Amino acid sequence: MSKLSAVIADDERLMREQLRMALQRVWPELRIVAEAHDGAEAVELVREHSPDLAFLDITMPVQNGIAAAMEIDGLCPVVFVTAYDQYAIKAFEEGAVDYLLKPVEDERLLRTRQRWEQRQLTLPSHWQASLQQLSRQLARPDYLRWIKASVGNSLRMISTGEVLFFQSDEKYTRVQTAACEALIRMPIKELLQALDPDEFWQIHRSTLVRVDAIEQIKRDDGQRGLMLQLRGYPEPLEVSRSYAHLFQRM
Structure with missing residues (x-):
């Protein structure tokens, strides 16, 4: 039986390493097949490797994680990773996709694994409007938080x-x-x-x-x-x- 696969996208190398190590502990069956440092590269790697899951940082250069998720829609489920709790809107908790706050904790990552195993990470069509709204929010200046x-x-x-x-x-x-x-x-x-x-x-x-x-x-x-x-x-x-x-x- 082949292992599950995933793509990780984050513009910070240390954050990619931290997530990769957490996945090794919590989800050893999940193999990281590629890593991207921006949203555009993430889309290319998902199309190339056809992974079972994609972990996308929300704030990335070239193309943010929300815009990348809209292009990835239908290819694989998406889990957003962010350091900013304001992006973890209530809609994320309603089932379509999942989100992880940095630094990613093992216990929270285990819940993501359980949701995937229960097939609760499917992105329905009505989510495109929510993703577009989030993408517009990301285009605003990054104010002091x-x-x-x-x-x-x-x-x-x-x-x-x-x-x-x-x-x-x-x-x-x-x-x-x-x-x-x-x-x-x-x-x-x-x-x-x-x-x-x-x-x-x-x-x-x-x-x-x-x-x-x-x-x-x-x-x-x-x-x-x-x-x-x-x-x-x-x-x-x-x-x-x-x-x-x-x-x-x-």
């Missing part, structure tokens, strides 16, 4: 989804979450270029606020104009007159 910040004497990785606001002084930028306050050396000007403008708005020369953290907008009776109340933070934040127009149509 994690902040390496100092909390006391230690460093902490903070997701931008946790951040309520950034506020700068002359030397540091304060990173405020509902749970803690941290410090980074990146100035507001650089943060403004690195963050998604749909998620963070500048409300003051020294302050960026996460839009979906805004609970209430108040007009101050004094001279300060608009004040924002954020969920998870007791003190209001001032909106300078230069940025008050952001809230005029709210």
